Amino acid sequence: MATSTILSNPHVLINAVNMSDQCTAANFSIDYTQLTASSFGDVDNKYVKGLGDHSLTLSFYGSFAATETWATLNGLVGTTFTVIVSPEAPATPGTYSATNPGMTLTGTFLASLPVNFQLGELNTMDIVCTGGVYTLDVS
């Protein structure tokens, strides 16, 4: 049973634009293809790391105002860019640390921009950034 409440307040930079105040969910998935390395004589499967295949799923409120969600994301569809997610906003912009690392996907690709309209609810935009080079900025 949960005994405490932890408020999550991550910092989200999409193409260098701070979109934290419109973001409601961020799921950063660091994945590698597992390559089978078992051979004759082995009695258990063995694997080695293959290509990285990372992704980042983000949910935003769908503001169409100037320099808000639509303005930020619309121009990125079908292109590559950089996204950085950190547990909290860095004290100095661009400076991360071991306790507040900047999880970065450089050259990630945005294939589509679904816009969700639901009666009685704020509209949302949920995107999936796929691929790109993953680095963990702790400097």
Added chain:
Amino acid sequence: MYVILSERLGTVGAKYTPIDGVNIEALIAGGFIGIGSTTKAAKSAKTETDTDTETETKD
């Protein structure tokens, strides 16, 4: 030279230096940055004005 036009990117009016991987075209299209001028404003042309006034005198 790029100039920041939105607080989401930094201080409005400050020079923006793109980092690796940033999609500049999307930032311009979204109105986050603009292209600033790197040349000084041209000086206005000097014009001489004749302030003398001629008056006709009758003899």
